[in-house]
Amino acid sequence: MEHSMSAQSSESLCHLNATDLVAGYRRGDFSPVEVLDAVLSRTERLNPRFNMFFHIAQESARQEALVSERRWKEGQPLGLLDGVPVSIKDSIAMKGAPMQVGSRALRKIVSAQDAPPAARLREAGAVLFAKTTMPDHGMFGSGVSTAFGVTRNPWNPAFNTGGSSSGAGAALAAGLGALSVGTDIAGSVRFPASLCGLASLKPTHGLVPHLPVVAVREAGPMARSARDLAAMLHVLAGTDKRDYGSFPALAAGVPGWREPKGLRVGLLLDVGYGNKAEPAVVAAVRNAAETLARAGAQVEEMSALLNVDVLVPLAQMSATTMLARFEAMSQEQRDLSYLPLLEFAERARRLTALDYQAAIQAVDVAKAEVVRATAAYDYVLAPVVNKVNWAAESNAPDDDDIYRLTSYCGMFNQTGQPVGCVCAGFDERGLPIGMQIIGQRFDDRGVMQLAEQYEALRGFDMQWPECQ
Structure with a gap:
C-alpha cells in the first residue's frame, strides 16, 4: 500500500465517516496509518484554536495504526472499527493516558487500565489517539473547564460546544477522528451533538458497561452520522463483569428493520x-x-x-452528590475548584x-x-x-x-x-x-x-x- 497522498486528499480523509474509512481500508484506497497521520496533522493545526484534546497519544496510536494496517493487508481485520481513529472522554479511563475529570483541583492520574468502553474499542482494533476535554466533574452542559479552559465550536468559535462531552463534540465537527465516546448523566452526549451538528446515542442503561458505575449515567457513541453509531454500539455493548449493572448485548437483528411508515x-x-x-x-x-x-x-x-x-428534586440529589465529593477533598483542592460548582453543592x-x-x-x-x-x-x-x-x-x-x-x-x-x-x-x-x-x-x-x-x-x- 503506497503512502503518497497529496496534502489536499490527506486532509479530506479527516472528513470521512467510520464506515467509509473501513470500506476504503478494505479496497486498499488508503491505510490506517495514512488516516491517523492526516488526523494528527489536522489536530496540530486546529487543537490550539478549538481546545478539543488535552492529551494526544501519538506514539501508542501510531503503533496501533501500524498493526491495524498489517491486519488489513493480510485480510484479517478485527472488526467493524479496525483502524478507525477514536477519541475518548477525559472521564473514561484509557490505559497510559491521564484523567482529570475536567478539574484543576484534581491531579492528573495516568490510568493503569482501560475502562470498559476503551477496552472494547481497543479489542476491535480502533486506534485510540486522544483524550477529550470536559467541564469540571461533568456537571455542566458547556465547554468551560478549570483544567482545560474554553472549548470552542468549529461551526463558529464564538459559540458553545455543549457538554459535558464538549471536546468530543468539537473534535468530530472539526474532522478530528471519525468517532468519540462520551458519557451522559443528564444530556452530556446529546448537548454537544445538538450544538455541533452530530449524531449520538445515550443507550439503554446497562447496555454499554462503564466505570465507576452510576445508576443514571451511560457511556455513549458520538459520530458524524447515525450509521456510524450502530457500528460503534455493536463494539461497545455487552457484559463486562467490572460493571455489575451491565447486561448482554442485544441479539443481532432484534428488532428488525422498520420503515417510518406506520410508526x-x-x-x-x-x-x-x-x-x-x-x-x-x-x-x-x-x-x-x-x-x-x-x-x-x-x-x-x-x-x-x-x-x-x-x-428541583433532581438538583437536590445532584448537589448532595457534589457536596459529598467536595467534603472528601483537601482544603487546597476545594480552593482550586470551580466556584459555581462549589456554590451549587x-x-x-x-x-x-x-x-x-x-x-x-x-x-x-x-x-x-x-x-x-x-x-x-x-x-x-x-x-x-x-x-x-x-x-x-x-x-x-x-x-x-x-x-x-x-x-x-x-x-x-x-x-x-x-x-x-x-x-x-x-x-x-x-x-x-x-x-x-x-x-x-x-x-x-x-x-x-x-x-x-x-x-x-x-x-x-x-x-x-x-x-x-
Whole structure:
C-alpha cells in the first residue's frame, strides 16, 4: 500500500465517516496509518484554536495504526472499527493516558487500565489517539473547564460546544477522528451533538458497561452520522463483569428493520417545567416530525410531559452528590475548584435526610409518569435544549440557573430509555439544531434506525466547517 497522498486528499480523509474509512481500508484506497497521520496533522493545526484534546497519544496510536494496517493487508481485520481513529472522554479511563475529570483541583492520574468502553474499542482494533476535554466533574452542559479552559465550536468559535462531552463534540465537527465516546448523566452526549451538528446515542442503561458505575449515567457513541453509531454500539455493548449493572448485548437483528411508515411517533415540545424551547428549535423539530409524517409515520403532538418541576428534586440529589465529593477533598483542592460548582453543592448543606428521601421519591413518581406518557409511542421526538446556542465562555444560556439546561434530557436518564440525537437543521446564523429520538428501553437499534432514516430524508447534506 503506497503512502503518497497529496496534502489536499490527506486532509479530506479527516472528513470521512467510520464506515467509509473501513470500506476504503478494505479496497486498499488508503491505510490506517495514512488516516491517523492526516488526523494528527489536522489536530496540530486546529487543537490550539478549538481546545478539543488535552492529551494526544501519538506514539501508542501510531503503533496501533501500524498493526491495524498489517491486519488489513493480510485480510484479517478485527472488526467493524479496525483502524478507525477514536477519541475518548477525559472521564473514561484509557490505559497510559491521564484523567482529570475536567478539574484543576484534581491531579492528573495516568490510568493503569482501560475502562470498559476503551477496552472494547481497543479489542476491535480502533486506534485510540486522544483524550477529550470536559467541564469540571461533568456537571455542566458547556465547554468551560478549570483544567482545560474554553472549548470552542468549529461551526463558529464564538459559540458553545455543549457538554459535558464538549471536546468530543468539537473534535468530530472539526474532522478530528471519525468517532468519540462520551458519557451522559443528564444530556452530556446529546448537548454537544445538538450544538455541533452530530449524531449520538445515550443507550439503554446497562447496555454499554462503564466505570465507576452510576445508576443514571451511560457511556455513549458520538459520530458524524447515525450509521456510524450502530457500528460503534455493536463494539461497545455487552457484559463486562467490572460493571455489575451491565447486561448482554442485544441479539443481532432484534428488532428488525422498520420503515417510518406506520410508526407511532410522539412530538414533545413542552416537558412541563424549565424554559420552553425558542422558536428556531421548535421549528426544526416540528419540521423533522413533518418529514417523518410524509414518510408514513403517525405523528401526534403530546401534551406536557409532567405537571411538576422535577428539576428541583433532581438538583437536590445532584448537589448532595457534589457536596459529598467536595467534603472528601483537601482544603487546597476545594480552593482550586470551580466556584459555581462549589456554590451549587452548598445548596445541599441545608437539606435533611428526610429532604433527600423526599427528592428521591419525587423523582421516582416522575419516572413512572414519563414511562406512562411515552408508552403509547414507538418513538418520541423532542428538542435537546431550549436554545440553539450561547456564548462559548458561558456555562448555560441562563447562568443564574445552569441546571435548567437539562429540562428536555434529564428524565430519560432516570428512566433508562435509549435516546438518539440527530441534526434537524440550522438557524439563520448557520448554527446546528439537534433533535432527540426517544425510544422504549432495549430498542436502541430501533432508535438508531430511525435516526439513520431521518438523516436520509431530511433534505440537506452536512457541509462540515473547514476551520481555516
